Amino acid sequence: MSENVKKEKAPKAPKIETTKRKRLSLKQRENMMGYIFILPWIIGTAIFVIRPLGQSFHFALSNVRMTPMGRQVTPVGILNFTQILQEDVTFPTELVAYLMRTVLATPVIVVFALIIALLLNSKIKGKGFFRLIFFLPVIIASGPVMEQLVSQGAGSIPSMNTSAISSLIGFLPDFLEEAIMGLFENIVMYLWYSGIQILIFLAAVQKIDTSLYEAAKIDGGSTWECFWKITLPTIKNMTLLNVVYTIIFLSNNEQNTIIETIKDAMFGTTGSKGYGYASAMAWLYAVIVTFLVLVFAAALMLKKDAYAKQVKKAKQEMRHQERLAKKLKRKGIRYAKQEARRAGKPVKAQR
Amino acid sequence: MQSKKQDGQANQSKRSAKAVAVPKRRIDKYAVKKWFFGSKDTQGAGKLIAIYGLLICIGFVYIYPLLYMISKSFMQRADLLDSSVNWIPSVLYVKNYIDAFTSMNFVKTLWQSVVIAGVPTLVNVVMCGVIGYGFARYDFPLKTVMMGILIFSFILPPQITMMPNYLLYNDLKILNSLAAFIVPSFLGQGIKSQLYILIFYQFFRQIPQALIEAAKIDGCGHFKTFFRIAVPSAAPAILVVFLFSIVWYWNESYLTQLYVCGILGGSEWNTLMVALKGFNDSYSTAGASVTGDAMGSLNEGIKMAATMLSILPVLLMYFALQKQFVESVDRTGITGE
Numbered sequence: 001m002s003e004n005v006k007k008e009k010a011p012k013a014p015k016i017e018t019t020k021r022k023r024l025s026l027k028q029r030e031n032m033m034g035y036i037f038i039l040p041w042i043i044g045t046a047i048f049v050i051r052p053l054g055q056s057f058h059f060a061l062s063n064v065r066m067t068p069m070g071r072q073v074t075p076v077g078i079l080n081f082t083q084i085l086q087e088d089v090t091f092p093t094e095l096v097a098y099l100m101r102t103v104l105a106t107p108v109i110v111v112f113a114l115i116i117a118l119l120l121n122s123k124i125k126g127k128g129f130f131r132l133i134f135f136l137p138v139i140i141a142s143g144p145v146m147e148q149l150v151s152q153g154a155g156s157i158p159s160m161n162t163s164a165i166s167s168l169i170g171f172l173p174d175f176l177e178e179a180i181m182g183l184f185e186n187i188v189m190y191l192w193y194s195g196i197q198i199l200i201f202l203a204a205v206q207k208i209d210t211s212l213y214e215a216a217k218i219d220g221g222s223t224w225e226c227f228w229k230i231t232l233p234t235i236k237n238m239t240l241l242n243v244v245y246t247i248i249f250l251s252n253n254e255q256n257t258i259i260e261t262i263k264d265a266m267f268g269t270t271g272s273k274g275y276g277y278a279s280a281m282a283w284l285y286a287v288i289v290t291f292l293v294l295v296f297a298a299a300l301m302l303k304k305d306a307y308a309k310q311v312k313k314a315k316q317e318m319r320h321q322e323r324l325a326k327k328l329k330r331k332g333i334r335y336a337k338q339e340a341r342r343a344g345k346p347v348k349a350q351r
Numbered sequence: 352m353q354s355k356k357q358d359g360q361a362n363q364s365k366r367s368a369k370a371v372a373v374p375k376r377r378i379d380k381y382a383v384k385k386w387f388f389g390s391k392d393t394q395g396a397g398k399l400i401a402i403y404g405l406l407i408c409i410g411f412v413y414i415y416p417l418l419y420m421i422s423k424s425f426m427q428r429a430d431l432l433d434s435s436v437n438w439i440p441s442v443l444y445v446k447n448y449i450d451a452f453t454s455m456n457f458v459k460t461l462w463q464s465v466v467i468a469g470v471p472t473l474v475n476v477v478m479c480g481v482i483g484y485g486f487a488r489y490d491f492p493l494k495t496v497m498m499g500i501l502i503f504s505f506i507l508p509p510q511i512t513m514m515p516n517y518l519l520y521n522d523l524k525i526l527n528s529l530a531a532f533i534v535p536s537f538l539g540q541g542i543k544s545q546l547y548i549l550i551f552y553q554f555f556r557q558i559p560q561a562l563i564e565a566a567k568i569d570g571c572g573h574f575k576t577f578f579r580i581a582v583p584s585a586a587p588a589i590l591v592v593f594l595f596s597i598v599w600y601w602n603e604s605y606l607t608q609l610y611v612c613g614i615l616g617g618s619e620w621n622t623l624m625v626a627l628k629g630f631n632d633s634y635s636t637a638g639a640s641v642t643g644d645a646m647g648s649l650n651e652g653i654k655m656a657a658t659m660l661s662i663l664p665v666l667l668m669y670f671a672l673q674k675q676f677v678e679s680v681d682r683t684g685i686t687g688e
Contacts, residue, residue, distance in 0.1 A: 031489065034486075034491035037489065038485035040538050041485075041539035045500060045501075049500075049540065052512035053511065056514055059515070119405055119406055122402055124402055124406075137413065138598070139598055139669045140666060141602075142601075144627040144658075144661070145602075145658050152651060188413075191409070192413070203680065203681065206681070259605065266513075275518075279511075281510075282510040282513070283511060285508060
């Protein structure tokens with residue numbers, strides 16, 4: 001809120017100042033105009049993001065009851081959280097199931113999207129037609145529609161023998177097996193979720209400079225090598241973007257039972273459930289989603305290739321040298337001499 | 352190269368008819384190999400066949416649910432139960448659609464859907480354009496922090512902010528009305544507005560600085576530059592944001608139900624998606640009000656017809672605009688970094 005107030009004042013300030021000083025500097029005026037353009041967003045963020053965040057955290061730590069007189073908020077500490085983790089029947093299991101599902105489905109969706117994007121990027125006829133098909137799900141794959149389709153069994157490929165897969169992975173622990181089977185049973189649904197990712201990958205792949213591939217070919221690189229050494233490193237950022245987008249999408253998707261549970265808890269009349277309880281649920285859920293995003297991002301970004309490492313090292317070395325040179329310049333030649341004398345070596349004056 | 356080598360070898364060995372025949376066949380083999388696998392410059396037929404095969408197979412998997420939906424929606428009860436009828440219904444049974452049409456109160460619901468998706472979308476396009484321009488054009492202090500907050504608010508699950516916002520709308524008396532969607536989108540906080548701001552941001556950053564400077568020299572103010580230089584060139588970004596926004600507002604049923612349609616009733620708004628969500632219930636109540644056997648009992652065919660009806664408008668819009676859409680996506684630099 002304080003930020004909000006500060007930004008609102010900014011555009012008003014110059015009016016008062018115009019009487020004293022002739023005008024603001026160009027830079028100041030530019031800054032002010034920038035703030036004016038994004039002012040709606042600043043107000044919106046304060047009202048619809050920062051304030052609710054604080055309030056829902058407050059709710060999560062208290063018991064909220066709706067009475068005819070209004071809201072009654074009594075602080076209860078972390079009672080809501082302990083209640084969810086210890087007494088709730090469905091929520092923790094749903095949370096674990098969600099975690100497994102997302103961890104498994106995200107790589108499948110992203111890799112699949114990459115394959116489709118690469119196929120679409122090759123020199124073929126009817127590109128527009130295929131692109132039309134592959135982007136179709138973005139238009140129609142919404143919650144209720146998917147619900148209808150999945151309940152009809154249109155979410156899986158009919159000829160796929162799921163029992164064979166199930167016997168193949170029978171050695172795995174139960175919860176893992178369940179998650180993998182769920183993935184296979186709804187494979188069409190998960191493929192449907194990759195529309196936007198295909199779009200992002202396709203645009204990224206198209207932007208790669210073709211001269212890179214030509215150079216690689218002259219040096220005798222095969223298509224396979226080109227893919228691993230050129231395509232993949234170049235679109236690394238886009239891969240990260242897609243992974244994050246996929247996790248967010250899967251988390252906020254209406255096929256996800258957790259968000260329905262939270263909504264039910266919000267309007268639940270039974271027992272201690274209510275806004276406080278639902279807020280605690282939402283916070284737990286959000287922490288887990290953020291954790292997932294961070295884990296995936298770290299897994300993707302921490303692994304640097306050898307070239308990038310070398311470049312970074314060289315840059316660091318260069319910066320170090322520059323700093324030394326600057327220091328020398330600032331402190332003067334005398335300092336250098338002093339240093340040298342201390343080291344026991346006579347040294348020529350440096351320019 | 353290879354053939355010469357082969358010839359030389361053939362000469363060295365005794366000249367039998369067999370030895371002559373061998374290199375000839377090998378030449379053919381080489382040509383076939385080249386035709387099939389391709390060289391470094393050309394694509395081989397084998398590779399093309401593989402690509403087309405994969406694309407067609409996966410494409411089929413993609414449109415399989417859609418085909419399934421269309422096929423089932425035209426089947427009558429007997430066809431649905433008959434295992435010998437697989438894809439093509441024995442008669443084109445339209446009554447499914449008529450039943451779904453009446454039970455969803457289609458005309459009224461469609462109109463409300465269009466309003467609920469359309470008005471916030473228009474607001475979104477305008478406001479996200481303005482905000483995106485502000486972020487792209489100006490370098491003000493704290494800009495990186497604000498961009499960070501922007502991305503953070505995109506990642507944040509809406510469940511956290513859902514409850515306080517619900518209460519806020521309730522206190523402001525805009526719950527269960529269209530304003531519950533318009534107010535947030537006016538302040539750049541609608542459904543996925545952050546994404547649209549980023550799209551506009553990427554796009555406006557591509558406008559050459561020289562153009563803006565030239566406008567400034569010619570006496571354009573900040574707002575005039577925005578309206579005369581930035582907006583006219585932003586057609587692709589506007590189209591992409593418009594399409595995304597309208598589709599996502601159309602498809603949203605969770606928040607629509609919560610904020611606009613009223614989860615506890617008390618709102619006259621309804622959208623096709625929300626109607627589809629509660630289709631099973633609404634069908635039985637509608638069926639009860641219609642006397643006699645005017646409506647058959649609920650079956651897959653009717654459900655599929657209802658699903659089809661609710662996605663048809665966006666589907667038609669997508670087919671009509673898809674060419675411009677694809678071009679625009681290429682030009683907006685959605686993925687620019």
